[in-house]
Every structure is written in structure tokens, then in C-alpha cells.
Amino acid sequence: MDIPDTPAIPAEALTGLLDGRWAHVRAEARARMAERGLPDTADLTTEDYRAVVLTELRELAHSGYPRIGFPPEHGGGGDPGGALTAFEMLGFGDLSVMVKAGVQWGLFGGAIEALGTQRHHDRYLRPLMDLEVAGCFAMTETGHGSDVQSLRTTATFDGDGFVVRTPDDSARKDYIGNAARDGRLAVVFAQLVVGDVSHGVHALVVPIRDEDGNPMPGVRIEDCGPKAGLNGVDNGRIWFDDVRVPRDALLDRYGRVDADGTYHSPIEGDGKRFFTMLGTLIRGRISVAGAAGSAAKKALAIAVRYGDTRRQFPHPDSGDEVVVLDYLAQQRKLLPALATTYALHFAQEELVSTLHDLPEDADRRELESRAAGLKAIGTWHTTRTVQVCREACGGAGYLMENQLPRLKADTDVFTTFEGDNTVLLQLVAKGLLTGYRQYIGERGMGRVIADQFVATVIERTAARSVIERLVNAVTPRDEETDLLDRGWHLKVFEDREKHVLDTLARRLRRAADPDADAFEVFNSAQDHVLRAARVHVDRIVLEAFVAALDRNPSPLLNRVCDLYVLANLEADLDWFLGHGRFTTARAKAVTGAVNALCRALRPHARTLVDAFAIPDALITAPIAHGDRQGTQSGATMTGSRSGEESRKAVAR
Structure with missing residues (x-):
């Protein structure tokens, strides 16, 4: 697949798009943290x-x-x-x-x-x-x-x-x-x-x-x-x-x-009182998801900057050593993770805005479910991303001065505090199934009913005409659709969610049989339960990204969204092939498209991490600062307070 060249954009312009509604809060935080180090x-x-x-x-x-x-x-x-x-x-x-x-x-x-x-x-x-x-x-x-x-x-x-x-x-x-x-x-x-x-x-x-x-x-x-x-x-x-x-x-x-x-x-x-009380404490999970996203951004900033300057092995034609980020294998490690980080950022921004605008007496069950799902998916993503970044930096990534080991150690617990991620995804699935059961009522268990129910869920969580317009414009035959068609992306994510939820409901229906062991029925379907929650969150994340692009069109961010989608589909190709959604040729094309998108985004990798606008005083890793890689102490490089100053703080 040939990807047209993507116009460059200043990092500062991307920062403006990322900072969003609370840009003033982000600016104040950067100034405070930059000053303090x-x-x-x-x-x-x-x-x-x-x-x-x-x-x-x-x-x-x-x-x-x-x-x-x-x-x-x-x-x-x-x-x-x-x-x-x-x-x-x-x-x-x-x-x-x-x-x-x-x-x-x-x-x-x-x-x-x-x-x-x-x-x-x-x-x-x-x-x-x-x-x-x-x-x-x-x-x-x-x-x-x-x-x-x-x-x-x-x-x-x-x-x-x-x-x-x-x-x-x-x-x-x-x-x-x-x-x-x-x-x-x-x-x-x-x-x-x-x-x-x-x-x-x-x-x-x-x-x-x-x-x-x-x-x-x-x-x-x-x-x-x-x-x-x-x-x-x-x-x-x-x-x-x-x-x-x-x-x-x-x-x-x-x-x-x-x-x-x-x-x-x-x-x-x-029971109702208990869940109402817990619902008021929803900010904890939203907070963890947001902070985890920041840690992932910091790890990617370090790894991408290092990959953009570190050279390894001579080019067979020129003899010059090749910058490691020019290798597809390195791009494959870092750029899909970067694209997912962008996607989760916009989903987090949308979640925060929804909570902020929600009346105090409003029903929060849907918001609680979304917060639980994003916390789980987001913190798992951070754990994987920090590890990938550590490996992408080789031995340098194992040195404490380069910050990645500390990030790895400090973020690992995010997956189990403020709710164990596996339990949180089960809560998401339970909410979906409860709504499914209530919607079906006396209507029966047909696939048409399942489609109608999921459509109501999608409408409630998205409610954006742009998504409906994009989906309706897709050709009925998937094999004929451009892999970069945004409507097709939305349609595929939606179809996957409908199918998984429908088949899960059918499996769990057996729990109502007179001779059934309800616990065993549920326990034997836990893999399916977790998948239903995961693909539901995947769709929510994609729709948040699409909504952000609709507000702020950007060719570069469109390419980032393409990579998020196709990397997600590639990671789930066994499901798409096993359920007859993709032919073998289509599956191979998805992998080819991921490679092509990585190459297309390679020239913009540094811009994409610089757009996070993390103050240099907070990135003390020598490997993240190019010509200063010889420095042995991050503290001497970017103004971080010295150990002596820290000991004075202890004395105070």
C-alpha cells in the first residue's frame, strides 16, 4: 500500500489540539513543574x-x-x-x-x-x-x-x-x-x-x-x-x-x-445504596487512567527521541550508520503504541468532559462503565508501552538515569489499584449484558434484536452525526473498501462488538435452565465476557478519536488514527479470520497497511512526541537529549534538583 505524503505540522499546533478544553490548566501545570523540576x-x-x-x-x-x-x-x-x-x-x-x-x-x-x-x-x-x-x-x-x-x-x-x-x-x-x-x-x-x-x-x-x-x-x-x-x-x-x-x-x-x-x-x-456510593467516587478511576496516559507519553518521548538519534549498523549503499528509528522493526515497536496513546488521550478528554458536564442527580451507570473500561485498557496499555520503550532503548533503557526503569516499576501497580483491571472489564460486560437483557425483554433473542440494542448503546455513547454519516457511506462489500476508509473502520469495530455481545448473551442464556450451574456457565464464559468489554471500549476509543478529528481536522492526526485502527485490527486478526469477517488476502493487506503507515509516520515521530509538551526539566534521561547523551547524570542535564537539595528537603 502506498500512503501519500502527510504534510508536516508544528508540534505546538498539535499541542493545542491535544490540550483541549482545559488548556489553561495544562499550561499552568507545565509552568509549575518546569520551574520545580x-x-x-x-x-x-x-x-x-x-x-x-x-x-x-x-x-x-x-x-x-x-x-x-x-x-x-x-x-x-x-x-x-x-x-x-x-x-x-x-x-x-x-x-x-x-x-x-x-x-x-x-x-x-x-x-x-x-x-x-x-x-x-x-x-x-x-x-x-x-x-x-x-x-x-x-x-x-x-x-x-x-x-x-x-x-x-x-x-x-x-x-x-x-x-x-x-x-x-x-x-x-x-x-x-x-x-x-x-x-x-x-x-x-x-x-x-x-x-x-x-x-x-x-x-x-x-x-x-x-x-x-x-x-x-x-x-x-x-x-x-x-x-x-x-x-x-x-x-x-x-x-x-x-x-x-x-x-x-x-x-x-x-x-x-x-x-x-x-x-x-x-x-x-x-445493594443500590452501595453502588450509588461507589459511583460518587468515580473520579479515582478516571484519574488513574489519565495519569497512566501521561506516563506512557513520557516513556514514548524518551524512546522516540533516542531512536531518532541512535545509530546502528552501516547502510549497504552509503556506509553511513542507520538511525534505529528508520528500521521498520523499531517503528513497529513504537509507532502503534504512540497511535494508541493518542487515541486514549482523546477518549480520556471526552470522559472528563462528560463527567464535568453531567448534572449531579443524573444516572451515572454508563459513565461508571466507561470509566472502568478506559482505566483497564489505558493502564494495560501503559504497562505494555513502557516495556516496549525500555526494550527499544536497549541497554540504555535499563539504566536508572534514563527513567524508563523507574517508570516501569512505578506504573506496574496501576493495573490493579483503583480496581483490578480484569474485575473492571467484567463490570463493563455486566453493564452491557444487563442493558441487553432489559432491552430484549419479550422480543426474543434474534440477531436483529441484538443489532438494535447495540445501536442504542452506540447512539447513547457517541450521539454524533458524523459517525453515522461515515458508516452509512461505506460500501456493503468490505473487500472492496479502502483500508483507510474511516467509515469502514467504525463499521468494523461496531460489527465486532455486536457479534461478540450477541454470542456472549446466547452462551449465558443457559444459566437460566433449571438444571444449570449458573456460576459454572458464567465462569466458563469469562474469556468471552472480557472480550465483550474490551471490544466495547475499543469502539468508544475510536469514536472519541473520530469526534476529535471532526472538531479539529488534521491530516497528520488522521494518519495516526489510521494506524490506531489497523494495529488494533491486526492484533485481533485471529478473531476476524475465525469468524469469516476477513479473507486471508484482506488480513495480509491489514498487515501491509500497518507497515506502510509506520513508514509514513516515521518523519513525524519526533513531532508527535514533542506535541505532548513535557517540560525538559521532567525528562532527565540523557538518551532523550541527542547531543548530550554523554552526560552521566540526568540531574546535571536538565535542571533536576540535586540529591543535596532533596536531602535539604528531608531536613526541612
């Missing part, structure tokens, strides 16, 4: 590293960073979309700082804002924004990590207040950020027991340390110890031995207990 933490002990991270958090608080998303009546900016974007930008910096900020202002502060009422807001929001009080988000337990509804910590009403108790070691709160060192308060999720009745999981604010930093009576805290990464975050374990808290410690937006022990809730049913 990165702390040199390579030779610090874990304790000193944690002290440096706390100092960085204080600087963030002083800068006003945490105020963006909190309510104006408490000194905030009332801009949830801006807050999510600002957090995403922290992903370009030290990821321990990013995670600790997420714990303090996203999880701890976000839970108090979302689950508490006015008295909680008045008491806690300003101090936690200013970091006068550091807090934890104590949800996860050793024995029930993903199954939050089955948590075993209890909060029992005793007439005066609540008694918080850890019944055994499997119910200890585990992996809790801010717990091992700095936290003074914790939002603790526990089964609320009043009389002999459990009302399901609720959240309470529980003091865990006194003003001198000592554990409160009945509270036992243990350090989780060294981790594979993020060792600037003080993760800990917490046990509660009949810890008494007053009645107003209960965050009671969705459930309150009167002084006489009467329980009230605006939501009937423990």
Missing part, C-alpha cells in the same frame, strides 16, 4: 524519599493545585474537569508525588466531599486542601480486595457513637496510602451495624494518629514495606480494636443514624 531521589533511603514526597505535596498545596475541584464555598474552584486534568499532568513528574496527591485530595478529600454532608465539608475540606491534616482512604482489605461489598470491618452503633472493629487479620485495611507515616485521619469503609441489622458498607472518618504522630488508642498501624515502585508513598496496614468514634463521624449523605438508633437512607436497598 524533579527531585533526585535515586540515592535516598525509603524514609528520606517519603519525606521528599511530603515536601513536594506541601509545595502543591501552597501552589493552590488541590483547590481546583473542590466546592467554591470552601475555597475551591468548583472545576472537577480541571482537577482531573491537573492530576493527569502530575503523571509527567515523580509518580510517588502523583499517587500521594491522589490519595490526599482525590480519595480522602473526594470521599469526604462526595459521601459527607455540610458539617463534614465545613470541618474537613479547607484543612485537607491546605494539607493541615493528612488522610487515608481505608477501603481495601487483605481478604476482600476487589469485593468491596463483602468487607468485614464493622462499625457498630452502641447508643453514643460507633465502635470500629477489625474482626481478624483478613479484615485488616491493607495497601493504604498515607497510612504508614503521614496520615492522621482515615475514611474507613465498614459494614454499618445498628442493633442486630447490617445496613451494608458505609464510610466513617476515624482518627488514626494523634498530633504527635502516635497511633490512637485501639489503632494498630504497620508499614507495608518496600514495594516494586512508588516507594515515596507510605503504604500501610491498619487494624481497629474497638475504636470508638462519635455519631457524626459517619459520612451520612446516603445513610444516617439518629441518636435513638434509627437508620435513615434516601436510597432503598443495601
Whole structure:
């Protein structure tokens, strides 16, 4: 396949397209982070590293960073979309700082804002924004990590207040950020027991340390110890031995207990109440997806810059050594990952805007599903991308000074915190199947019905006339369609989703048979469940990219979108061939098109990563700076703060 030359575009112009609605927030974050640079933490002990991270958090608080998303009546900016974007930008910096900020202002502060009422807001929001009080988000337990509804910590009403108790070691709160060192308060999720009745999981604010930093009576805290990464975050374990808290410690937006022990809730049913409460905490998953995207961008910036200058093996004609990014194998490693990163960026931007604009009382189930799916797909993508970038840089990519090992270690846990990715995809599939079942009702199980249902899902999530126009313009015969036809791309992704969902529903229908083992039916179809969720998210991502292109036409971004689509199809060729969607010739053409697109985008690779506009002060890898590759210390190269300065921060 011959790809016409793509006109060049300045990186700054692409940056403007990427920055989108919250460009001012991104600009402010870049300026702040460029001025401050990165702390040199390579030779610090874990304790000193944690002290440096706390100092960085204080600087963030002083800068006003945490105020963006909190309510104006408490000194905030009332801009949830801006807050999510600002957090995403922290992903370009030290990821321990990013995670600790997420714990303090996203999880701890976000839970108090979302689950508490006015008295909680008045008491806690300003101090936690200013970091006068550091807090934890104590949800996860050793024995029930993903199954939050089955948590075993209890909060029992005793007439005066609540008694918080850890019944055994499997119910200890585990992996809790801010717990091992700095936290003074914790939002603790526990089964609320009043009389002999459990009302399901609720959240309470529980003091865990006194003003001198000592554990409160009945509270036992243990350090989780060294981790594979993020060792600037003080993760800990917490046990509660009949810890008494007053009645107003209960965050009671969705459930309150009167002084006489009467329980009230605006939501009937423990299950519905539980999922409503969790739905208010959706920002955590959106935040992780955004920050993961920033880490992937940083890894790609390092690897592409290195590949654009590193030479290896002489050209047979000229004798000059060849720049490694000119090799198709290197392009194949980096450019499809770069295209997917762009696609996920636009999907993330759309998700943030949707959350920002959604009325507070709106049904959030669809948004929660999309957030869960993008978090899973996005963090898996980051894990793969960082590894690919590490390999693409050879031995240099294994050196700590070149940042990729730290990125690899620090981002690995993204796939399992804020929801294990496999569980999150099952939640996505469950939502699709629930909607499918409700839609079908008495209509039967025909394929036409399945097509109609998925069409309603597509309309709800996309609702863009441009997509319908592109799909309707596609020739009925796929084999005759140009592989770069955008309407064909949309049609293929849509058709794949329809088929997978329809066949999954048919498989699971057997669970309703009188003699069926419902669990076994579901368990045996888990591969199919996960595929249904994955292809659903793939379509959402593509449609977000297409919508972005409709708003901001760009020949270069159109080529990037082509590569995203065809690399996705190539990775799934076994499905398309196995289900008769592609002929062998068509499948071979897809692979040829991926190669051709890689060659076409090669001249623009540096522009595409420069468009992320990551401040040089945050890319300290010598290999990312061409003529300065001989420098032995990233800190001497780009203004990163020295180890001595970091130690001074520890002393402060």
C-alpha cells in the first residue's frame, strides 16, 4: 500500500489540539513543574524519599493545585474537569508525588466531599486542601480486595457513637496510602451495624494518629514495606480494636443514624445504596487512567527521541550508520503504541468532559462503565508501552538515569489499584449484558434484536452525526473498501462488538435452565465476557478519536488514527479470520497497511512526541537529549534538583 505524503505540522499546533478544553490548566501545570523540576531521589533511603514526597505535596498545596475541584464555598474552584486534568499532568513528574496527591485530595478529600454532608465539608475540606491534616482512604482489605461489598470491618452503633472493629487479620485495611507515616485521619469503609441489622458498607472518618504522630488508642498501624515502585508513598496496614468514634463521624449523605438508633437512607436497598456510593467516587478511576496516559507519553518521548538519534549498523549503499528509528522493526515497536496513546488521550478528554458536564442527580451507570473500561485498557496499555520503550532503548533503557526503569516499576501497580483491571472489564460486560437483557425483554433473542440494542448503546455513547454519516457511506462489500476508509473502520469495530455481545448473551442464556450451574456457565464464559468489554471500549476509543478529528481536522492526526485502527485490527486478526469477517488476502493487506503507515509516520515521530509538551526539566534521561547523551547524570542535564537539595528537603 502506498500512503501519500502527510504534510508536516508544528508540534505546538498539535499541542493545542491535544490540550483541549482545559488548556489553561495544562499550561499552568507545565509552568509549575518546569520551574520545580524533579527531585533526585535515586540515592535516598525509603524514609528520606517519603519525606521528599511530603515536601513536594506541601509545595502543591501552597501552589493552590488541590483547590481546583473542590466546592467554591470552601475555597475551591468548583472545576472537577480541571482537577482531573491537573492530576493527569502530575503523571509527567515523580509518580510517588502523583499517587500521594491522589490519595490526599482525590480519595480522602473526594470521599469526604462526595459521601459527607455540610458539617463534614465545613470541618474537613479547607484543612485537607491546605494539607493541615493528612488522610487515608481505608477501603481495601487483605481478604476482600476487589469485593468491596463483602468487607468485614464493622462499625457498630452502641447508643453514643460507633465502635470500629477489625474482626481478624483478613479484615485488616491493607495497601493504604498515607497510612504508614503521614496520615492522621482515615475514611474507613465498614459494614454499618445498628442493633442486630447490617445496613451494608458505609464510610466513617476515624482518627488514626494523634498530633504527635502516635497511633490512637485501639489503632494498630504497620508499614507495608518496600514495594516494586512508588516507594515515596507510605503504604500501610491498619487494624481497629474497638475504636470508638462519635455519631457524626459517619459520612451520612446516603445513610444516617439518629441518636435513638434509627437508620435513615434516601436510597432503598443495601445493594443500590452501595453502588450509588461507589459511583460518587468515580473520579479515582478516571484519574488513574489519565495519569497512566501521561506516563506512557513520557516513556514514548524518551524512546522516540533516542531512536531518532541512535545509530546502528552501516547502510549497504552509503556506509553511513542507520538511525534505529528508520528500521521498520523499531517503528513497529513504537509507532502503534504512540497511535494508541493518542487515541486514549482523546477518549480520556471526552470522559472528563462528560463527567464535568453531567448534572449531579443524573444516572451515572454508563459513565461508571466507561470509566472502568478506559482505566483497564489505558493502564494495560501503559504497562505494555513502557516495556516496549525500555526494550527499544536497549541497554540504555535499563539504566536508572534514563527513567524508563523507574517508570516501569512505578506504573506496574496501576493495573490493579483503583480496581483490578480484569474485575473492571467484567463490570463493563455486566453493564452491557444487563442493558441487553432489559432491552430484549419479550422480543426474543434474534440477531436483529441484538443489532438494535447495540445501536442504542452506540447512539447513547457517541450521539454524533458524523459517525453515522461515515458508516452509512461505506460500501456493503468490505473487500472492496479502502483500508483507510474511516467509515469502514467504525463499521468494523461496531460489527465486532455486536457479534461478540450477541454470542456472549446466547452462551449465558443457559444459566437460566433449571438444571444449570449458573456460576459454572458464567465462569466458563469469562474469556468471552472480557472480550465483550474490551471490544466495547475499543469502539468508544475510536469514536472519541473520530469526534476529535471532526472538531479539529488534521491530516497528520488522521494518519495516526489510521494506524490506531489497523494495529488494533491486526492484533485481533485471529478473531476476524475465525469468524469469516476477513479473507486471508484482506488480513495480509491489514498487515501491509500497518507497515506502510509506520513508514509514513516515521518523519513525524519526533513531532508527535514533542506535541505532548513535557517540560525538559521532567525528562532527565540523557538518551532523550541527542547531543548530550554523554552526560552521566540526568540531574546535571536538565535542571533536576540535586540529591543535596532533596536531602535539604528531608531536613526541612
